[in-house]
Amino acid sequence: MERGNFVDYIRISAKSGKGGAGSAHFMRTKYNPEAGPDGGDGGRGGHIILKGNSQLWTLLHLRWYKNVVAEDGANGRDNNSTGHNGADVIIEVPLGTQAFDEETGEMEVEILHDGQEVIWVPGGQGGRGNAYFKSATNQAPEYSQPGMPGKEGWKALELKMLADVGLVGFPNAGKSTLLSTITAAKPKIADYAFTTLTPNLGMVAYRNDRSFCIADLPGIIEGAHEGKGLGHRFLRHIERNPVLLFLIPADSQDHRKDFDILLNELEQYNSELLDKKFILAISKSDMLDDELKTAIAEELPTDIPHVFISSVTQQGLSELKDLLWQALNTK
Known part of the structure; x- marks a missing residue:
C-alpha cells in the first residue's frame, strides 16, 4: 500500500558480496627461497542485514532503494594476511516488518524489536589460502580455494503494523474520531467513506501512567477478503493486534448483521484471526x-463484551479503556 507518505510493501533486488579468493603464495627470504606457503585466506563477502528501528513506521525511505549490493570480500595476500571482509549493508526497517523471498514466497526474516539485527542475505565465505593446507605430508601445497559466491535474487519487505488494539469497522464508523479523542493522534476525519486510507x-x-497502542485501520467492506476495497492490504495489518x-455505529440498520459481516471477512481471510480477543463498541x-x-x-453476541460510546460527548470512553486494558492483560 502506498498512499502519500505511507508505504508498507517494497520489492528489492538484493545481492550479497562474493567471498575473496585464498592466496597460493610462497614465502621467499634472502636465506631461504623456499620458506613455505604463506597465502592468507580471502575475506567474507558483505552481508545484507535488516535492523529494527522503533522510530520508523513506514517503508517510505526504501521507495527508491531498489537495488541493494553488498561489497565483495578482498583476496588473501602473502605473509598469511587475510583479505578484509566486504562491507555489510544495513537496512533499517520499522518493527513488524517481514522479509520474503519472491521466488519461493518463504518468509525469511521477521523484525519485532528495536535494534534487532538479522542477516537477511549472507555474504559468500572467503576461500582458504594455501597455508591452511600445509601438512606433514604436503609441505608445499600449490593450491588455494576460490571465494564462495554471494546470494542474489528479488526480495520483498512487507510491513504489518504492531499495535495492541486494532480498530475494525465499516468505512465511516467513527474509528478515526475515536482515535483522535482517546489519543494524541490526528487522523483525517470527514463525513464520507474511506477517509482513512492508511493506518x-x-x-x-x-491509569497510573500506563498506556497501550491502538491502530485505526482503513475501513473494511463486504468482500474485503477477496481484495475488494482496500482488501488484503487492510486485513494483513490486523494479524498483529492481540485485541480487536x-x-x-448506532444508526446501523442491523447491528448484529454488521458484526457478522465483519467477522466473516476476518474468517475468510485468515481463520486464526477468530482466536483474538474481541470487544464490541456501539x-x-x-x-x-x-x-x-x-x-x-x-x-x-452474549459472549463478547460490549460498550456504548460517543467520541463527541465522551460517553463510555473510560469504560472502553477499562475493557481494553483488561483484555490486553488477561490470558
Missing part, C-alpha cells in the same frame, strides 16, 4: 436513549 497509530493514556475493537451513542440501547444490546 494511524496512537497511544492511549491509562469492533466499531458499529459508536455515536449520544443519539440513543436507554430504551434503544437495551434493544440494541439484546441483538449483540
Whole structure:
C-alpha cells in the first residue's frame, strides 16, 4: 500500500558480496627461497542485514532503494594476511516488518524489536589460502580455494503494523474520531467513506501512567477478503493486534448483521484471526436513549463484551479503556 507518505510493501533486488579468493603464495627470504606457503585466506563477502528501528513506521525511505549490493570480500595476500571482509549493508526497517523471498514466497526474516539485527542475505565465505593446507605430508601445497559466491535474487519487505488494539469497522464508523479523542493522534476525519486510507497509530493514556497502542485501520467492506476495497492490504495489518475493537455505529440498520459481516471477512481471510480477543463498541451513542440501547444490546453476541460510546460527548470512553486494558492483560 502506498498512499502519500505511507508505504508498507517494497520489492528489492538484493545481492550479497562474493567471498575473496585464498592466496597460493610462497614465502621467499634472502636465506631461504623456499620458506613455505604463506597465502592468507580471502575475506567474507558483505552481508545484507535488516535492523529494527522503533522510530520508523513506514517503508517510505526504501521507495527508491531498489537495488541493494553488498561489497565483495578482498583476496588473501602473502605473509598469511587475510583479505578484509566486504562491507555489510544495513537496512533499517520499522518493527513488524517481514522479509520474503519472491521466488519461493518463504518468509525469511521477521523484525519485532528495536535494534534487532538479522542477516537477511549472507555474504559468500572467503576461500582458504594455501597455508591452511600445509601438512606433514604436503609441505608445499600449490593450491588455494576460490571465494564462495554471494546470494542474489528479488526480495520483498512487507510491513504489518504492531499495535495492541486494532480498530475494525465499516468505512465511516467513527474509528478515526475515536482515535483522535482517546489519543494524541490526528487522523483525517470527514463525513464520507474511506477517509482513512492508511493506518494511524496512537497511544492511549491509562491509569497510573500506563498506556497501550491502538491502530485505526482503513475501513473494511463486504468482500474485503477477496481484495475488494482496500482488501488484503487492510486485513494483513490486523494479524498483529492481540485485541480487536469492533466499531458499529448506532444508526446501523442491523447491528448484529454488521458484526457478522465483519467477522466473516476476518474468517475468510485468515481463520486464526477468530482466536483474538474481541470487544464490541456501539459508536455515536449520544443519539440513543436507554430504551434503544437495551434493544440494541439484546441483538449483540452474549459472549463478547460490549460498550456504548460517543467520541463527541465522551460517553463510555473510560469504560472502553477499562475493557481494553483488561483484555490486553488477561490470558
